Amino acid sequence: MSGHSTYIPKSGIEKWLDSRLPIIRLAHDSFVDFPTPRNLNYWWTFGAILSFMLAVMIVSGIVLAMHYTPNTALAFGSVEHIMRDVNYGWLIRFIHANGASMFFLAVYIHIFRGMYYGSYKAPREVLWILGVLIFLLMMATAFLGYTLPWGQMSFWGATVITNLFSAIPLVGEQLHTWLLGGFSVDNAALNRFFSLHYLLPFVIAGVVVLHIWALHVPGNGNPLGINVKGPQDTVPFHPYYTVKDVFALSIFLLFYMGIVFYKPEFFGNPDNAIPANPLVTPAHIVPEWYLLPFYAILRSIPDKLAGVLAMFGSIAILFVLPWLDTSKVRSGRFRPLFQIFFWLLLIDTIVLGYVGGNPPEEPLLTVGRIATFWYFLHFLIILPVLGLIEKPKKLPESIAAAVLPKGAMAASVKP
Amino acid sequence: MSAHFLPRLLAAALLVPALAGPVRAEDHPTLKKVEWSFEKPLGTYERPALQRGFQVFKEICSSCHTLHYVNFRNLADHGGPGFSVAEVKAIAAAYQKDVLDDTGQPKQVPRTPSDGFPDPFANEQAARASNGGALPPDLSLITHAREGGANYVYSLLTGFKEPPAGFEMRPGMNYNEAFAGHQIAMPAQLTEGRVTYTDGTAATPDQMAHDVVTFLEWAADPKMEERKRLGLNVMTYLAALSLLLFLAYRKVWHDKH
16 A cells, blocks of 8 residues: 555645655655545544544643652642642643543554454554554553552552562562662652653654554555455545544544543542552552453462463463464454454453452452453464354455445546 | 444443443442532532631631641632632731741741641641541542542541440540441541531531531632533533534545445
């Protein structure tokens, strides 16, 4: 799809720039004239929504950093200063704090869309791997950011998660101390968490550029999962998908702003309104909702090291997903058996999230163990076997043949 | 299963855990449910209740509890108790603070609107010593810092009872229905007629609890009224924008479907 460029520089300055740094040509070919399958549904708008969210988080975060103080004695008070004394500080902070939840909501939809429609399959494996890398970076960034307000859950969440590193054999304890800059989460840790929380979003932005680059080499997948065969299958990105993406973004913003203005503490935890106190442990230490499924996997294994490995393994497994799925058919729409297991995996993940948010007691402990087992079973056994035994439905001849009314084909072929 | 059913189910399945919010398993006793004016979508704080609640805080709570993130000047802010600037100056001037004079000698001067309430105790040890070993928490964020929020604080303030028969109490502790474990160091404070309201309202325990909780909710969320007002503009704007974008989308795509 990265064919010849259709950009024609018009003014003198555009011609001058084009022969030195063809950046306008790059933008034109990537976001204006980029041929895009004509049948993308609304699940495909979350890529644009996620790009927008990254920008929102970086801009609001930069403003917050102007008023925040990364010091254990001052951090909590500086957040209250933002909420009470900084002009519209409350708005910027609620946009940032709830933005994290919205970012993850959008990324989970984006990931499950990719799974359902087989977006990770050849030739888009690198695109998918870069996406998983972004997801991993997002989790690290969100975890670091959650410690900054220095409330009780900030402190104890950071204590629990950084403790995981001490499970590593031989070097665990030393690594834990080195990472924290001390024997426990304290001022040195808060300072480096702040530094890294500021750094990682720009790393994410860099990987997002690679992600889009890797997208633009093979071009977009589509709900039918069949290749684009010619111009009758595509429309230019602009205006067709710019207008669709912006409309979807506007609806997404209605939901996001509804929470920011009317339920801004909805995703919050009351314990984080209490300043961090190393001497008082909250009754239940829970991470933010978007990390709960992984927390459940961690806790469902009775051994600490094995739990840590299972938790990281549950994400690591996503990196090799393109090779675990043996089916030649991309879209789940034509895979009746796969569909069933896709929904089971989604339900399984939600169950894990519920288990992760509750104390590890029976019967939830057993439920969590079954759900953890199913999660790995799905990727390691079911997916590879499904591709071999499943009889997929018949694929349409082409995108245009499938989505255009009869007779419109001929008309749409005309330039 | 049709092609449209699946995406809808996906949407529903993904939204359910998000909307259900973080799952918490606090085994708090059942709380009293009060209809708070500030909990309605466009609700505001009751101005008279804020002023009465401030009086309850000043005359009762502030003798043990701090309110670090509220300054006297905030009492005149929009969306707050609505005291005038002159009233705030008078309220602040009733308290003293330690400063150094030009020769470096300590002296006391009246507080100004940019100050807050003085700390009731010199330090944490003194506070604990005066309260049976317990530290009275700062109240600036108390309604946000407890599961159940305003209803919890209300239930706690009105939840003092005689312990049930056979319930073993530690010395100096008080039985409270709403408190986890039911033993709290704070004794019942809001007794009938404990304050004399300047607006003539009868100071029943329920009334005082209602008023001071309203005041504390404002202390924790002083920008609520501004937030809801601005939110209405933002939501209206986004709704109109979405409609226009939808029409633009229809027009752009009309010959491509």
